Amino acid sequence: xxxxxxYDRPVSGISLAGSFAxxxxxxxxxxxxxxxxxxxxxxxxxxxxxxxxxFRHAVEEARFAMETSELTGILWHQGESDSYHGGYKVYYNKxxxxxxxxxxxxxxxxxxxxxGGLGDFLGKAGFGExxxxxxxxxxxxxxxxxxxxxxxxxxxxxxxxxPDGIHINAASQRKFGLRYFEAFSRRQHIFEPLEDENExxxxxxxREYTKSEKLYIKSMELALGKLSYExxxxxxxxxxxx
Amino acid sequence: xxxxxxYDRPVSGISLAGSFAxxxxxxxxxxxxxxxxxxxxxxxxxxxxxxxxxFRHAVEEARFAMETSELTGILWHQGESDSYHGGYKVYYNKxxxxxxxxxxxxxxxxxxxxxGGLGDFLGKAGFGExxxxxxxxxxxxxxxxxxxxxxxxxxxxxxxxxPDGIHINAASQRKFGLRYFEAFSRRQHIFEPLEDENExxxxxxxREYTKSEKLYIKSMELALGKLSYExxxxxxxxxxxx
Numbered sequence: 001x002x003x004x005x006x007y008d009r010p011v012s013g014i015s016l017a018g019s020f021a022x023x024x025x026x027x028x029x030x031x032x033x034x035x036x037x038x039x040x041x042x043x044x045x046x047x048x049x050x051x052x053x054x055f056r057h058a059v060e061e062a063r064f065a066m067e068t069s070e071l072t073g074i075l076w077h078q079g080e081s082d083s084y085h086g087g088y089k090v091y092y093n094k095x096x097x098x099x100x101x102x103x104x105x106x107x108x109x110x111x112x113x114x115x116g117g118l119g120d121f122l123g124k125a126g127f128g129e130x131x132x133x134x135x136x137x138x139x140x141x142x143x144x145x146x147x148x149x150x151x152x153x154x155x156x157x158x159x160x161x162x163p164d165g166i167h168i169n170a171a172s173q174r175k176f177g178l179r180y181f182e183a184f185s186r187r188q189h190i191f192e193p194l195e196d197e198n199e200x201x202x203x204x205x206x207r208e209y210t211k212s213e214k215l216y217i218k219s220m221e222l223a224l225g226k227l228s229y230e231x232x233x234x235x236x237x238x239x240x241x242x
Numbered sequence: 243x244x245x246x247x248x249y250d251r252p253v254s255g256i257s258l259a260g261s262f263a264x265x266x267x268x269x270x271x272x273x274x275x276x277x278x279x280x281x282x283x284x285x286x287x288x289x290x291x292x293x294x295x296x297f298r299h300a301v302e303e304a305r306f307a308m309e310t311s312e313l314t315g316i317l318w319h320q321g322e323s324d325s326y327h328g329g330y331k332v333y334y335n336k337x338x339x340x341x342x343x344x345x346x347x348x349x350x351x352x353x354x355x356x357x358g359g360l361g362d363f364l365g366k367a368g369f370g371e372x373x374x375x376x377x378x379x380x381x382x383x384x385x386x387x388x389x390x391x392x393x394x395x396x397x398x399x400x401x402x403x404x405p406d407g408i409h410i411n412a413a414s415q416r417k418f419g420l421r422y423f424e425a426f427s428r429r430q431h432i433f434e435p436l437e438d439e440n441e442x443x444x445x446x447x448x449r450e451y452t453k454s455e456k457l458y459i460k461s462m463e464l465a466l467g468k469l470s471y472e473x474x475x476x477x478x479x480x481x482x483x484x
Binding site: 010053064162163220227 | 244245249251252253255295298299302306309367368404405406407409462464465466467469470471474
């Protein structure tokens with residue numbers, strides 16, 4: 001796996017999916033995980049309407065994955081683009097229609113959906129300045145997760161943004177992904193930051209690379225012109241000895 | 243547009259699609275172009291079989307695009323992974339089945355297909371060392387384009403590879419894209435490098451950015467942490483004055 005996972009723009013960077021997948025691999029060591037990226041930066045809930053392109057594309061991508069894999073959940077994070085002009089008033093019902101249709105189209109009525117909250121940095125500066133009603137959207141997201149079957153809320157408390165005032169920064173995305181995994185694996189809401197977020201991330205970051213990861217890193221260095229082919233072959237032989 | 247256009251791996255880099263699109267924009271100034279990336283690095287022709295994932299995924303992606311756009315051609319470049327073990331003997335017929343099915347599925351029987359040749363750096367070193375029969379595949383690709391309706395061959399003569407011995411390097415991809423556009427726009431085979439490839443690329447590279455490109459570059463610098471939000475706002479105001 002490499003990042004950006006969801007390549008909807010050249011600077012999409014780090015998302016919560018990376019550390020979610022890392023935690024998943026630690027939690028289910030005998031299985032393997034695939035991610036189905038279908039997010040679209042800056043999209044409003046209306047852009048996810050049932051007959052719209054994003055919805056239908058996400059369903060198609062999931063169906064391709066389901067030919068070889070079991071679909072076990074949806075990681076949902078959306079709402080900034082509905083955090084103004086009273087968008088919260090219709091948010092719950094719109095979301096309900098979308099999720100009901102998603103589960104129906106995918107043929108999994110009980111498909112778990114993990115629903116992250118919006119960050120407290122919104123409504124203040126930069127691109128996030130206009131998201132003045134983000135707290136009201138957060139209330140709807142939380143109420144939705146509490147009332148609907150197999151939906152779990154994940155708090156964004158304590159997460160920080162990039163200088164643009166709207167995108168969760170990389171370090172916070174890592175924490176958010178851990179919280180999503182906690183909600184996913186325990187089937188419960190996560191209303192507070194995990195106590196050991198930093199320790200878990202540190203243990204992930206300091207583990208030794210596997211053999212195939214080491215080979216992959218060298219092949220990337222070759223592709224980027226940082227290694228000659230002869231140097232690459234040397235590393236290949238060295239790593240294969242391990 | 244930003245690169246990599248076809249993000250099938252983190253180091254996919256520059257492809258021929260970039261300069262093709264650039265040439266297209268210069269050739270059809272009043273229209274706008276969209277690219278439908280569906281290549282898969284290292285794939286053999288069998289992996290593009292009609293019932294396979296790559297084929298069906300490409301068709302689905304094209305259909306999404308066709309909801310709002312006219313599909314005007316396919317840029318095809320494949321063959322390295324069939325350049326050994328006698329793959330050339332069955333290549334023509336396999337390709338014919340795939341292209342007939344593609345045109346049928348997309349509902350455009352006369353859809354132009356631009357077919358690039360394989361580079362002369364193959365069969366010699368690195369990852370390309372095993373592609374010993376690339377010349378025989380090239381003969382099949384050329385014969386196919388000559389015999390089939392609305393298929394045009396594009397030579398890879400003079401193009402150079404990365405140190406890995408298999409991937410066309412960035413400078414050569416730019417030239418290749420220009421040749422693809424010549425074949426596409428003139429509806430004719432391109433058997434020789436264009437005489438003015440360097441001049442055309444130089445004119446593209448030295449043109450002034452448009453206003454929206456300038457704004458986009460600044461928003462990327464903001465996203466990458468190279469600008470504070472205040473600096474970004476300053477540049478935004480300056481560019482908007484133009």
